[in-house]
Amino acid sequence: MTQPRQDRLRLLSPDQDHDVDAVVHDLLTGDATGVPADLVDDIAAVRAQCRLGAEQIPGAEGVLLDAFAAWPNTGGPHPLVILPAGLDPKGWKMYGGAIIRLLMRRYAVVAYTERGLPGSDGKLTVAGPEDIADGRKVIDWALANSGLDADPDRIGMLGISYGSGISQLVANEDQRVKAVVALSTWADLGQALYDNRTRHIAAAEALAAISDRPSDELVQVLEDFRENTNIDEVLEWAKPRSPAHVSKKRSVPTFFTSYWHETIFPQNQLLDYFDRYPGPKRLDLAVGDHGAVEIPGILLGVYTRTTEAAYDWLDHHLLGVDNGIDRDGVVHTETMYNFATEAAADLKSWSNSMLRYYLNAPSGGSTDGALTTSPAQTYSQSIQAGTEQVRAASTLVFDGFLERLLMPKRQLLDDVDRGAAAVWTTEPFPEPRRIAGAPEMQVTVTPSDKTVTVFAYLFDHNPFTGKMQIITHAAVTVQNAEAGRPTVVNARLQAADYRIPAGHHLTMIVDTKDHLYGDETIAGTTVTLSNQNGPAYVDLPMSS
Incomplete structure (x- = not known):
């Protein structure tokens, strides 16, 4: 497989990189060397109660996707959560903590790395129709795998960054998806990259630099964007990759998160979409930038406010658990820089005149x-x-x-x-x-x-x-x-x-x-x- 360049944007620090490798190695082999102490017992418990292993899942057109599947040994059929990878060369491996927490809540889990990213075959399309088709193929694979014993009526998707947008897009196309968690997400990719006739060039380069195998279409789009030509065509390319521009929306219960100083997908485009989103919804806005709260949770299983709310969201909408996640406010904000939190019924009641x-x-x-x-x-x-x-x-x-x-x-x-x-x-x-x-x-x-x-x-x-x-x-x-x-x-x-x-x-x-x-x-x-x-x-x- 093509190795990632060393100069590209990373969501994970070098220390977190080491933790990812240690956690995934322990999940697969039972060797706890280098695993953070507070995860050792949890991984041992998961390994004793679940079946799990690395997989190669055929996506659309037979493209092989690097993946991981795990499920409880008993108690099926199991609710299923699909986790498309975020914007990092580690791919699905960055979900080690989330996999552990979801297994402990008795979910079956399939995490995968999208096409064109390190570990998987194919070319990077940035949430193109091929990625949506791949997501649906992953669901097909999970339901066809008798070992998972996955419940077709209780399927959710959880993704961070790149995986969050793909989760929304797959859910809109696939009636089987009943709930979505979209962490550090986008709604209008065109507006995120080109707002007020101004190119957010650093964000576009960060999206593209994750892969050394861009599609021919993506190569042309990036060239036009860099040269500031054919911008209308670039925006047309972005529309089908944008949940905000999907013409026929499913009202899938969706939990969105973003940041006040989000530099990859600036928050206004998400707030505009959230305000008019027709389905059950929740929004968390925090201090910091892309992934700052969620990464410790999905990587190491740390109990953060947003990751715990994400699991509660899935429990409520997939398992029917009355945990209050639907009654404690729709908009949750964290104030710069004192971290005071506030809940509001909607964006209008949160905003000042x-x-x-x-x-x-x-x-x-x-x-x-x-x-x-x-x-x-x-x-x-x-x-x-x-x-x-x-x-x-x-x-x-x-x-x-x-x-x-x-x-x-x-x-x-x-x-x-x-x-x-x-x-x-x-x-x-x-x-x-x-x-x-x-x-x-x-x-x-x-x-x-x-x-x-x-x-x-x-x-x-x-x-x-x-x-x-x-x-x-x-x-x-x-x-x-x-x-x-x-x-x-x-x-x-x-x-x-x-x-x-x-x-x-x-x-x-x-x-x-x-x-x-x-x-x-x-x-x-x-x-x-x-x-x-x-x-x-x-x-x-x-x-x-």
Whole structure:
């Protein structure tokens, strides 16, 4: 099999890599060498009560999928959970902890690695129709395997990252799937990768880099995306890979999770879909980035809030267990960075009403403009385009893990070049305030050339240290037919749940470069921000 490159994005740390190998080796052989101590007894119990082993499952067109199957020795027919692999070269092996926990709950389990990923045959299509067909073939295989004694009326799917989107898509096509757990998931792949006419190039490269065997179609899509050509065709390619664009939806009970600083599948596209999803649903939004909460649970069986809720979700919808998972709120949020949790009946009741702050130009010798609740009669300021002044995230995924360790990325406000970025700040808040929802910004953008990409960032600024913590951001690209045209930009920033301490400011910054995105900024040009074609403001979903 082709070995994964060493330079690609990983969901697992080197230590977790070692744990994966040890846990899977113990499951298969009974050799507990190197297994975390708290898993040794659980694995021994599972091995004593279940049958389990590695498999090669034929997918669509006979493509062999690397897999693992396990089931209790007694008590059939067994409810069945299918686990498509996440975005990591370890494939199905990253589910060691989840396999143990599901077996202890008396499920039969089949975990598999999708085509084109290390261990399996075929080419990577990124949740294409072949992947949906493969998922259905895995279910066929499980039901045809008499040893599993799987119950055809009690089948669920659980996936993280790549496997979460495939779980949703398979469930929508296959009437046999009765419940889904979609961890660190997407809903609209096109919007996740191309929002506000701006390419999220780092996320696209991360999706593609998992495999050295991309399909011919994927090769062309990636080439177009990198070169910023045929974007309409790229978005058409993304639609059948997006649960949000499935024309005939099954109302499968689905548990979704995401993160406030999700860098692979930014959360707004998921929230839009969740809000209109017709079936039983639950949403968990946490501090951090892609997989930060779930990976310890699915890898090592650690009891995390979201993984336990995921198992309860399956128990309720597949086993009929009255565990309260359907009555404790539909939306569950974790606040940056104090980890306070809150439950709400829906997204509308969780979100705060909007409070408008207007953008004002610097005055009185200050380098910074003001955010005020009173509109400015006129507002205009210009910045030089082409340099990155803000790094809301240095790397995909990793910064989010640091946030969960109470080490969020900080930046000094004094380090921002006011000639290359516009800065606005509020007065210090005398009392704590809370942002809950998606801020929205409007400003007239006039590039001196035809195109520019502007990046809007909202920070919590501590005036006592001069340091800022990122709350949320958005990227927007302006594409004009001629140079110098004023264009009204409306940008919805990614949703957030953040408590601003008393004495702190809110600071907005707009610049024209971000290394995680493919921009259309032309170095050496200027950009004028104004209220020429309408008020310039930011609406903040804020309460006391």
